[in-house]
Amino acid sequence: NAEYMGFKCEIMTTRPQVSVFGQDNVNNIVGQVKMPRVFQAPIRLDIVQFVHDNIARNRRQAHGVYEKAGMQHSAESWHTGRAVARIPRVNGSGTRRASQAAFGNMCRKGRMFAPLKIWRRWHRKVNLTQKRHALAAAIAATAIPGIVMARGHHIMDLPEIPLVLEKITAEKTKEFIALLKRFGA
DSSP states (O other): OEEETTEEEOSOOSOSEEEEEOSSOTTOEEEEEEOOGGGGSOOOHHHHHHHHHHHHGGGOOOOOOOTTTTOOSOEEOOOSSSSSOSSOEEOOSSSTTTTOBOSSTTSTTOOOSSOOOTTSOOOOOOOHHHHHHHHHHHHHHTTOHHHHHHTTOOOTTOSSSSOEESOOOOOSHHHHHHHHHHTTO
16 A cells, blocks of 8 residues: 555556657657656546646636716606605606616616625635645646546557656757657647
8 A cells, every 4th residue: 555645545546667769769668767756646537626726716807897887877766655665766856867766786777796805715725735735636647548538638559657768958949749749649
């Protein structure tokens, strides 16, 4: 039984070793290296989702509506006995707006329900340990072909996942992309 960051890992989710490929040839296996222990971390998609959602909220900017919007009429209720709803109605006459309902969120040109305030709690604090568990789970998930393919990535041509290369001598991005294409990535 493996243990990673306090979690007991009952099931082996990855291979114990991974092949190291030479840069020149896809079939040239230079050696084997031990799979890092982070790939044995339990895959907790619920923690990954929770941490991602809460960290994503930290990019939001506060916004709200004008505090007087929909409330700038001299309107008052007609009370009961006139066979109309008791919602406040615009005073005056000689215009279409007179006697129309005002203020309420169900009214035309009325204010919204619970107007947005800028002092809402827009940002979220995320526990450091949860962030570490989420990162470890996300890294561990990249070693399982089924999960990677379920995300829509085309990895059928790769010789192995995760792909480990001996050394990379590409200096330009064009060379690096050509190298990855040679391995089917």
